[in-house]
Amino acid sequence: MGVAVRLGFNLLLWASHVTEAHRPILDALKRTGYDGAEIPMFEGDVAHYREVARWLREAGLAATGIGIMPGPKSAVSANAVDRQGALDHIKWLIDCTAAIGGDCERGGIRGVTIGPIESSQQPGRGYGTPYSAALLD
Helix, strand or coil: CCCCCCCEEEHHHCCCCCCHHHHHHHHHHHHHCCCEEEEECCCCCHHHHHHHHHHHHHHCCEEEEEEECCCCCCCCCCCHHHHHHHHHHHHHHHHHHHHCCCCCEEEECCCCCECCCCCCCCCCCCCCCHHHHHHHC
16 A cells, blocks of 8 residues: 655745735645645744634645744754754744644754644643654753
8 A cells, every 4th residue: 555645835935924815825725636735934823823724624735834943043053042042943833833733844944854743732742753852851
C-alpha cells in the first residue's frame, strides 16, 4: 500500500498574513483539487489563527503552518536573550500552528520541520516533539 500524499498550496503567493479577504482563495484552492493550505505565520495571535482554522474547515482544507526565525532571535546564539527570543518565537509558531489544526510547521528555521504539533495552551499537553523538547532542556 502506498503512502497518502497531501497536496497543499502556500498562501505566501497572496499574503504574508491571511485575513478574511483571502477566504475566496481557500475555496478556489479546494475547487482546484488541493488538499491543504500552507498558512504564513509572521504576525498575529492564537485567536486569529483559530479563526483561520474555521475558514480552512469550511473550505475543506488541511493546514500546515509556515514561519521564519526573525533576527536577532537565534536558537544557537551565544547571547542568552537571543536564544530565549528564539524559544519564545518557536513556542508561538507551535501554538499558532496548533490553532489552525496544522500537524507541522515549516519555514526558515533552517529547514527544520516541527511536528507533530501539540499546543502549550492545551491542558496536560506541551511541546511534545523531539526538536522542540530539546530546545526546552
